[in-house]
Amino acid sequence: MINVGIYIYDGVEILDFTGPYSAFTSANKLSREKKFNLSLLSITKELISTQNGITVKADFCLEDVNNIDILVIPGGSEARNETAHTQICDYMIKYHNEFQYILSVCTGALIIARTGLLRGGNVVTHKNAYTLLREIDQSLTIYSDRNVIRNKNIIMTAGVSTGIEGALKIIEEVCGNSIMQKVSDNLYYNSIEDKVSY
Numbered sequence: 001m002i003n004v005g006i007y008i009y010d011g012v013e014i015l016d017f018t019g020p021y022s023a024f025t026s027a028n029k030l031s032r033e034k035k036f037n038l039s040l041l042s043i044t045k046e047l048i049s050t051q052n053g054i055t056v057k058a059d060f061c062l063e064d065v066n067n068i069d070i071l072v073i074p075g076g077s078e079a080r081n082e083t084a085h086t087q088i089c090d091y092m093i094k095y096h097n098e099f100q101y102i103l104s105v106c107t108g109a110l111i112i113a114r115t116g117l118l119r120g121g122n123v124v125t126h127k128n129a130y131t132l133l134r135e136i137d138q139s140l141t142i143y144s145d146r147n148v149i150r151n152k153n154i155i156m157t158a159g160v161s162t163g164i165e166g167a168l169k170i171i172e173e174v175c176g177n178s179i180m181q182k183v184s185d186n187l188y189y190n191s192i193e194d195k196v197s198y
Helices: 014-030 084-096 108-113 127-136 162-177 178-186
Strands: 001-007 036-042 070-071 101-105 148-151 154-157
Touching: 001 014, 001 127, 014 036, 014 101, 014 162, 014 178, 070 084, 070 108, 070 162, 084 108, 101 108, 108 154, 127 178, 148 162, 154 162, 162 178
Parallel strands: 001 036, 001 070, 070 101, 101 154
Antiparallel strands: 148 154
């Protein structure tokens, strides 16, 4: 069983985390085997108010979890807040070598960049975040013509819906191409071959 932890916080963009969530749960259903065990993680036990106004509650507090294989970092309005994510940044720095993957969705790249784990790497993020991402780490090369790009075990996706695309790449590696294609078809997601640098 692969443990997937999806980080949520006040101001998170809901599609950034529900897109990958749907892809991983679809993989469980279509493979007829529960490959992925999914949990929502937060730094608080309080309700989370998303950027879109929907309220959600995490399954676990970050401090109580240390067995994550895949960590998903979604974007949102508060991803730009440099002081709001110190705990998840510390968590990534501590455990990054133990993760199979870190999946960055949209402006989740801003959070990961603050850890220094992307230093000198190739990255993608939402086009409205290019300037801030360069301010955080000038060593990064930002690609504007890619949906998905990889830095070692960090898979980065450019915009809101492309989080699904990043999850599909992980599903392909874990479950094989056949299951990935079934998930893609089930979600009515177009071919992931275009604009992927992998």
